[in-house]
Amino acid sequence: MYSYDHYDQAMVDARVEEFRDQARRRLEGKLTEDQFKPLRLMNGLYLQLHAYMLRVAIPYGTLNSRQMHALGDIADKYDRGYGHFTTRQNLQYNWIKLEDAADILADLAKVEMHAIQTSGNCIRNISSDHFAGAAADELVDPRPYAELMRQWSSFHPEFTYLPRKFKIAVIAAEKDRAAMRLHDIGIQIVQNEAGELGARFYVGGGMGRTPMIAPMIRNFVPLDQLITYAEACLRVYNRYGRRDNKYKARIKILVHELGKDEYTRQVEEEFAHLLSQGIEPPLAELERIRTHFADPAFEDGTKQVDRSDPDFAVWVDRNTHRHKHDSYVSAVISLKPVGGIPGDATGEQIRIMARLAKQYSFDELRIMHTQNVVLPHVKIADLHALWTELETAGLGAPNMDTIEDMIACPGLDYCALANARSIPLAQRISERFDASDKTARLGELKMKISGCINACGHHHAGHIGILGVDKKGTENYQLSLGGSEAEDTSLAKITGPGFTEDGVIEAVDKVTDVYLEQRQGEERFLDTYRRIGMEPFKEALYGA
Amino acid sequence: MIILTGNDLKTGAVTWWNGADWSLYVDDAVDVGEQAEEILAREEALRRVNVPYSIQATREDDGKVRPAHIKDRIRALGPTVRPDLTLKPQSPEAIDWVI
Amino acid sequence: MGHDLGTSPDDVQFRFRDDEVVDHGTVTVDACCDQTNATAVRIEPGDDARVLLPYLDRIALVEVNFPSFGDGRGYSAARILREAGYTGELRAVGDVLIDQLSHMRRCGFDAFAPDKRLDEEDAARAFATWDNVYQRTVDGRRTIQELRHE
Numbered sequence: 001m002y003s004y005d006h007y008d009q010a011m012v013d014a015r016v017e018e019f020r021d022q023a024r025r026r027l028e029g030k031l032t033e034d035q036f037k038p039l040r041l042m043n044g045l046y047l048q049l050h051a052y053m054l055r056v057a058i059p060y061g062t063l064n065s066r067q068m069h070a071l072g073d074i075a076d077k078y079d080r081g082y083g084h085f086t087t088r089q090n091l092q093y094n095w096i097k098l099e100d101a102a103d104i105l106a107d108l109a110k111v112e113m114h115a116i117q118t119s120g121n122c123i124r125n126i127s128s129d130h131f132a133g134a135a136a137d138e139l140v141d142p143r144p145y146a147e148l149m150r151q152w153s154s155f156h157p158e159f160t161y162l163p164r165k166f167k168i169a170v171i172a173a174e175k176d177r178a179a180m181r182l183h184d185i186g187i188q189i190v191q192n193e194a195g196e197l198g199a200r201f202y203v204g205g206g207m208g209r210t211p212m213i214a215p216m217i218r219n220f221v222p223l224d225q226l227i228t229y230a231e232a233c234l235r236v237y238n239r240y241g242r243r244d245n246k247y248k249a250r251i252k253i254l255v256h257e258l259g260k261d262e263y264t265r266q267v268e269e270e271f272a273h274l275l276s277q278g279i280e281p282p283l284a285e286l287e288r289i290r291t292h293f294a295d296p297a298f299e300d301g302t303k304q305v306d307r308s309d310p311d312f313a314v315w316v317d318r319n320t321h322r323h324k325h326d327s328y329v330s331a332v333i334s335l336k337p338v339g340g341i342p343g344d345a346t347g348e349q350i351r352i353m354a355r356l357a358k359q360y361s362f363d364e365l366r367i368m369h370t371q372n373v374v375l376p377h378v379k380i381a382d383l384h385a386l387w388t389e390l391e392t393a394g395l396g397a398p399n400m401d402t403i404e405d406m407i408a409c410p411g412l413d414y415c416a417l418a419n420a421r422s423i424p425l426a427q428r429i430s431e432r433f434d435a436s437d438k439t440a441r442l443g444e445l446k447m448k449i450s451g452c453i454n455a456c457g458h459h460h461a462g463h464i465g466i467l468g469v470d471k472k473g474t475e476n477y478q479l480s481l482g483g484s485e486a487e488d489t490s491l492a493k494i495t496g497p498g499f500t501e502d503g504v505i506e507a508v509d510k511v512t513d514v515y516l517e518q519r520q521g522e523e524r525f526l527d528t529y530r531r532i533g534m535e536p537f538k539e540a541l542y543g544a
Numbered sequence: 545m546i547i548l549t550g551n552d553l554k555t556g557a558v559t560w561w562n563g564a565d566w567s568l569y570v571d572d573a574v575d576v577g578e579q580a581e582e583i584l585a586r587e588e589a590l591r592r593v594n595v596p597y598s599i600q601a602t603r604e605d606d607g608k609v610r611p612a613h614i615k616d617r618i619r620a621l622g623p624t625v626r627p628d629l630t631l632k633p634q635s636p637e638a639i640d641w642v643i
Numbered sequence: 644m645g646h647d648l649g650t651s652p653d654d655v656q657f658r659f660r661d662d663e664v665v666d667h668g669t670v671t672v673d674a675c676c677d678q679t680n681a682t683a684v685r686i687e688p689g690d691d692a693r694v695l696l697p698y699l700d701r702i703a704l705v706e707v708n709f710p711s712f713g714d715g716r717g718y719s720a721a722r723i724l725r726e727a728g729y730t731g732e733l734r735a736v737g738d739v740l741i742d743q744l745s746h747m748r749r750c751g752f753d754a755f756a757p758d759k760r761l762d763e764e765d766a767a768r769a770f771a772t773w774d775n776v777y778q779r780t781v782d783g784r785r786t787i788q789e790l791r792h793e
Contacts, residue, residue, distance in 0.1 A: 007775055007787040018772055022742060025765065027554065029591055038713060039742050047595065049619050051556035080629055095629075097555045121713070151777045151788070157749035158722055158780070161715025239719050243688075277726055279779040281788035288791065341625055412615060413623040423625045473613055 001062050001364055002147050002292045004112045011154065012109045015116055019043045020102035027098070042122055042160070044115030045101055048416050052096040054104060055118040060128035060146040060170070061089035061367040063113075065358040068365050070111040072350030078104050083350065085335060085343040087407055087458055088167070089127050089367040090118055094414055116154055121162045123153035123234070127169045129177045130368040133293060134330045134376040136322040140197065142172035142189050144289045145226065148281065152227050159234050163241035164249035166234070167206075179369060179485035181205045181214045182461060184251045185233060192220050199226050203233055203263070204255030207455035211491045212252040217264040225271075228280045232271035236263065296362035301327040302381040312387050315398035320383070327380055331361075333373040333390060334397035334405065338434045339427050342408040343371030352393045360386050369458075370407055372400065403438075403445040403512070404430040407458050411451030411468060412475070418451035420468025420475035425449055428505055442512055445525045448483070461485035463526045464511065465492040466504060477504035481511065481537055482529045493534060496542055510540045545575035545603060548583060549616060550596030558619045559593060560609075566593050568631070570620035573601065573609045610641075617642045649685050649706050650736050654756040657766065658732075659748070665704035665732050675702070685736075692720035699729045707752070709737040718750045725751035725781035744769040751781045 004012070019039075026036040040046075044055035056071065063071075071091055075083045078100050079093040086092055096104065108114055118125055126146045133141040149168060153159070159166070169178045172189035180186035186202035198220040205214030221229045237251045240258075255263045303326050307313040320329040333353060335343050345353070353373055357365045360382050361375035368374060378386055390396040399405045406429065409415065411422030426449055433439045448462030452469075459465030465480040476498040483492030499507050512525070514537050519528045529537070548561035549570075559566035560573040561583060567573070576583055580598040587593045600612040611617050622630030624639045632638040649669030658664065667683035675684040676694060683704040686692055695702065705724060707717040721733055732754050735747050739757035744766060747755070775787050 005791070007791070010774055011777070011787075014772060014774065018742075021765075021768065025741075027591070030762065030765070033588075033595055035712070035740060035742075047551055047556060049615070050558055050622060051551070094623075095556075099554045121715075154777055155746075155773065156778055157746035158718045159715070160746055161713055161718065161743075235719055239691075239716055243714060243716075273726070277779075281779075281786065282792050284792040285788040412618055413625050418615075421624065427625070475614065 001064060002059075002143070002289065008151075009109070009112070012112070012114045012116070015043070015114060015155075016102060016105045016109050019105055023098060023102055038120055038161075040098075040101075041119035042117055043101070043105065044118035045096070045098070046119060046416070048094065048414055049412075050414065051094065052098055052101065053414070054093045054096045054101060054115055055086070056091045056093070056108060056113060056115050057118045057125040058089050058091060058113075058367050059150050060126055060132065060143050061130050061369075062128075062132070062143060063365055063367070064363050065354040065365065066363075067111045067113055068354035068357060069351050070107065070113070072347040072354065074104055074107055075347035075350060077107075082344055082346045084341075084410060085345065085367050085371045085373070087369045087371065087409070087456055088118075088125060089130070089369055090125060091367070092410075094410075119165070120160075121164050121166075122160050123156060123162075123166045123168065126150050126153065127167070127178055127183070127369065129171045129173060130366040130374050131177060131321055131330050131376065132172070132366075133295070134321075134323050134328075135173060135175075136324045137175055138173040138324070139191060140172050140189055141293050142170045144286060144293050145172075145187065145189060145199065145223075146170040147289050147292075148227065148286055149230065152230070152281070156234075159238055162234075162238055163243045164246070164251075166237075166251065168230075174487060176485070176487040176489070179458065179461060179489075181489045182207055182211070182458075182485055183214065185230065186214050190220065196222070198222050199229070201229065201233070203267075204252040204260070206250050206252045207458060207460050208250065209247060209453045209455075210250075210252065211455070211460040212256060213489050213491065214252070215255070215260045217260060217267065223286065224280060224283045225275065226280075228274050229267075229271055231279060232267045232274050235270050235274075236266045240266075296364075296377060298325040298328060298377070299379075301379055303327055305380055305383060309384070311398075312384055315387055315396060316383065318398045318402065319400045320378075321374075323377065325377075328377050329380060329383065331375045331378045331383065331386060332368070332400045333375065333395050334399055335372050335395075336399055336405050336430065337394060337397045338404060339431045341423050342406060342426050345373075349393060349395060352389075353395070356386060356389060370400075370405060372405070399439065401444045401446065402440075403433050403442055403447050403464075406430070406447035406449060407462070408449040409451050409457035411449075411457075415451060417454055418468065419453075419470035420451050420477065422449045422451040422457055422466075422468060425466060425468075425477070425501065425504065428501075429508060432505065432509070438512065441516060443524060445512070446484070447508075458485060459483070460491050461489070462492055463524070463529070464508060466508075469498060471498065475501060477501065479504060479507050479511070479541070481534065482526065484526055495534065495538055507541055511537050514540045545601050545609075546577060546580055546598050547573035547601045547609065547611070548576055548580060548587075548596055548598050549573070549611075549619065550588075550593035553591050553594040556594075560620075561587070561593075561596075570601075570609050570611065571607070575603075614642065649683065650734065650756040654736070655734065655754050656757060656760055657744075657755040657770075659753040660732060662732075664754075667704055669704065669706050686717070686720050688714050688716040690720070692723045693727075695724070696727050699724070699727060699731075702729070703731045704734060705729070705731065706734045706736050706756075709735060709739055709743075712738040712740050712743055718746065721747070721750040721752055722781055741765045741769045745772040749776065749778075749780045749782045749784075
């Protein structure tokens with residue numbers, strides 16, 4: 001994986017000092033909160049309900065065991081012994097003091113980490129496929145391109161005060177594991193007929209209050225023009241994105257209002273101009289970055305899993321993913337224990353995962369947007385030993401992609417923007433479905449819960465989505481069905497009137513009953529919904 | 545009653561205006577009546593509190609203060625999903641007060 | 644000269660040019676295109692900097708107004724002018740604060756007239772924030788990626 005050279009390290013170190021100085025000026029009163037807020041946000045520091053919250057960037061979700069270990073230590077040293085993995089493949093600490101923030105950033109910098117641009121109206125941390133570099137089905141490893149974009153987007157002088165936040169995802173497989181088309185820019189690395197690699201650009205997707213699926217605006221951008229093309233996309237947005245209304249300021253609104261064709265025309269015009277400016281990094285840089293992502297030294301070994309332990313076999317079936325080397329798999333560590341808080345891990349658990357990565361996965365880990373952790377390269381021969389250790393640490397839940405593996409944002413328990421709590425719903429649903437053994441019968445069912453319209457819990461893209469709203473001071477929940485953030489991207493539709501907390505849990509139970517009654521063959525919940533439509537579900541929920 | 549709340553600038557901790565200073569405990573909050581804006585402006589300028597605001601609340605028969613909105617009740621107690629990290633870790637039933 | 648619109652030389656707190664400070668009252672972008680003798684122009688956030696390109700030869704000062712520091716359109720306006728070869732003074736005016744200085748400099752601004760004068764020491768530190776940079780812009784600095792492959 002990528003490691004810093006002295007230039008990268010100097011950039012991050014300079015940022016720590018810059019932030020230390022900004023925090024000093026805030027505490028001395030030289031900066032008002034209005035002036036300081038965008039600065040602290042660009043270092044990932046929010047003011048939430050109970051304290052400051054620090055969001056640490058995990059570029060394209062990849063980190064090594066030393067970095068993971070440091071995250072665990074920071075949780076214990078500066079927070080209350082835990083962290084929360086997010087749907088943007090980042091980690092959040094919930095109980096941070098402003099006085100400590102610069103010291104934490106300094107600790108992070110020691111392990112080549114930072115919180116740069118994890119918030120604010122700028123280009124955010126670049127996300128990617130959590131199985132990148134390991135998946136059997138990928139064209140190439142997308143992370144070198146993501147890293148190139150990380151550098152380009154870090155402290156970009158022109159694009160630091162955009163109309164609104166800006167999220168980019170890069171993938172390189174037909175199967176989309178990164179919700180690519182629900183990003184401001186989604187890039188798929190593809191191959192043209194001549195066998196050359198290039199970037200396919202989708203622009204103007206997003207969730208939030210106006211969910212949209214990004215249209216493709218360019219089928220193939222040659223790799224030696226990748227940054228230039230992205231710069232053109234951003235410049236058109238920076239100049240013409242709406243700034244009169246915060247809720248209409250994302251690029252999806254610009255693309256929608258201009259129309260895809262007109263937006264594309266403007267980008268192409270800007271692109272032609274920027275090509276003449278020679279802003280593209282040398283291609284040799286992409287080659288240099290690629291060398292950092294060379295495969296580890298895989299060895300041939302057992303290709304068959306010993307399934308004699310039935311509990312282990314269930315975990316293998318659910319929580320492993322096919323690797324490009326047939327003696328390995330990628331193993332998913334679920335952070336969704338039954339009744340637990342989705343995405344939370346204690347400092348000790350984080351250090352355990354770091355150690356397991358070192359022992360079993362060539363020192364590497366990935367964070368999934370579904371708030372789980374991946375050990376990307378595990379020898380099939382080592383799987384049982386790994387699983388045994390995970391079980392002991394309370395990290396062995398065999399529930400990937402089941403209803404228990406739901407995404408839930410922090411919600412009103414932590415978040416200043418939330419209207420309703422998300423976590424208690426997640427806890428109760430997983431307890432209920434686990435107890436009735438329905439989880440197994442339902443198979444793949446992607447459930448996503450957001451505590452407000454900003455949709456950090458991706459509810460628009462859930463096979464079943466729940467959105468918490470504020471109904472005259474009490475929590476209320478809207479149910480939606482039929483969303484997907486995979487390559488068959490679709491947006492979920494609301495079933496009808498909302499529910500109380502108890503009511504929405506009953507409602508989830510009812511819609512899953514409809515599925516179990518109606519499904520044909522190997523259909524997933526989503527497939528059945530697409531075939532039979534909303535009506536049977538509505539009928540079950542609201543009666544005649 | 546109208547009470548004032550915000551977060552401590554340095555630590556981020558939730559605080560409540562007790563008439564002279566900012567307390568960690570909502571039950572210390574006092575009714576500021578018409579003076580809300582004046583106190584908020586002064587205290588924020590002094591950096592004794594960050595992004596403060598005024599809210600509706602009621603003082604109950606036992607003298608305890610109950611903010612009108614669930615968000616401020618969660619702020620007053622702590623995350624309902626981590627009773628151990630709230631201000632009343634010994635009484636998990638305090639969560640019921642929030643809801 | 645009057646200063647009905649635009650800043651006066653006295654307002655310029657930082658300047659990275661050796662020539663005389665331009666002391667012209669600025670006109671709006673529309674007026675600049677209409678008046679053949681206008682030599683100083685003020686760009687507001689919604690203006691299209693590109694309409695000035697035919698007139699750059701006669702323009703000695705472009706003020707780019709930042710009514711609010713969070714509105715970043717002026718960064719693009721500045722870069723567009725420099726990319727088109729504009730060599731006159733490019734002055735950032737308005738809600739110009741310490742923490743935006745280094746980015747503005749990188750986008751081609753070479754003069755700064757903040758509404759409120761800035762702490763000189765803080766500003767000096769801000770201008771010197773980055774020893775090296777990741778992006779090629781109009782400031783002529785060689786990027787980290789270029790330095791790596793020299």
